[in-house]
Amino acid sequence: MSSKGFRVVKPEIRVLGIDDGAFTPRTKGFAPIVGVVFRGGYWLDGVMHAKIRIDGLDATEEIGSMIVNSPHYKQLRVIMLNGVTFAGFNVVNIKLLNAETSLPVIVVSRDRPSFAEIHAALRHLPDAEERWKAVQDAGELFEVHVKGKPVAAYMEIAGISEKDARKIVTLTSTRSNIPEPLRVAHLIASGISV
C-alpha cells in the first residue's frame, strides 16, 4: 500500500470526488463515471469521465487510468469515492486503486453498508470471490460525525490515517453533511445521464 502522511491538511487541498451516473440495472452495457476535482470544499477545478461495465470487473482499472491520465493528476492529493460499488456490483478495490494511483483513497457512504446483503447479492454474479475480496479490502468501517449529527456518514480508507481522513472529510463538508466533491460528483453524474 502507498501511504502518505499529511504534515498538514491545507484548506485548498485538491480532492477528486467520484460517482457513477444512471444506468439500467442488470443489462449489458456501460455506466458513466464522473470525477470532479475540488479545491478544498469550495471550488470546482475540473471534471473527468470514464465508462465502466454494468456489473463488470473493470471499475478499479478504469477509474485508476482515468485518474493517472488526467491533466489534473499531479495536483491531486486524495481520492474520494461514493461507496465502493459502482454500475451495480462493479466493485472498486481501494487497496489496488491506492497502489495504482499512489493516492490515498477515502470511501464515504451515507448509509451503513449492509455487508450481509452485499455478500448475498454478489453470489449471483460471476467472479463473486474477487468482488467480495474488493469489498473486504476496503477495511474497517468508521463512523463519521460532521456538524454535530450523531452519525453523518461512514468511511473506509486506504493509504491514509484515520485522523487525516477525518480531517479531509470534515474540511470538505462545507455545504452539507456530505463532502462537497462527492455531492457535486453525484449532481453531475445524475444530471448528464438521466
Place this chain on the structure above:
Amino acid sequence: MSSKGFRVVKPEIRVLGIDDGAFTPRTKGFAPIVGVVFRGGYWLDGVMHAKIRIDGLDATEEIGSMIVNSPHYKQLRVIMLNGVTFAGFNVVNIKLLNAETSLPVIVVSRDRPSFAEIHAALRHLPDAEERWKAVQDAGELFEVHVKGKPVAAYMEIAGISEKDARKIVTLTSTRSNIPEPLRVAHLIASGISV
C-alpha cells in the same frame, strides 16, 4: 418580451449557466449542452443536459425545452449563456428564449464578439438570415467590469434591465472574472465530452 424587475437581487438567487461541450466542427451530428443550477456564486444545486445539432437551428428550442422541463425550472430566476453561438453556428435567439421560458437571459462573452466575422461566417450556412437575426436580437453589447479589471467581459441581455444584469454578473463572479455558473458549466461540458 417577458421582462421582470428584481426588487432586490438575493445573494442566493438561482442562476442557470449554459455552455456546450466538445464536438467535431462542420460535421453532421450533435453537441452536448450542459446547464448548471447555481445558488448565487457559491453552490451547485443541479445539472441538466440536452443535445443540439452542429451548425443547426435548434439551439433556442432545445435549450428552452431543457429548461422548462427541468425539475429546477420553478426555482430559476435568470439564464446565463456563454455567448450566443453553440455547437458551431447554432445561434440562440435570446428574445425568443426569454419569451419561451419567461426568464431573463444574460449572455456573457469573455472576448468582444466580432460581428463582422460572425456575419461573414454565417453566409456560408443555410438559413443565414435567421441566424443573423438571432445574433442581432441579442441587442446592445455592454462592457462588464469586475474586480477592477478594465473590461472583464461583454454582456447582452433580454428581459432584464442593464442594472439588474450587472448586479447578477458581479454577484456571481466569486471565483474569477467569469460568473461561477458559466465557469462551472464550461468545466462540466468540457470534462464530459473530451
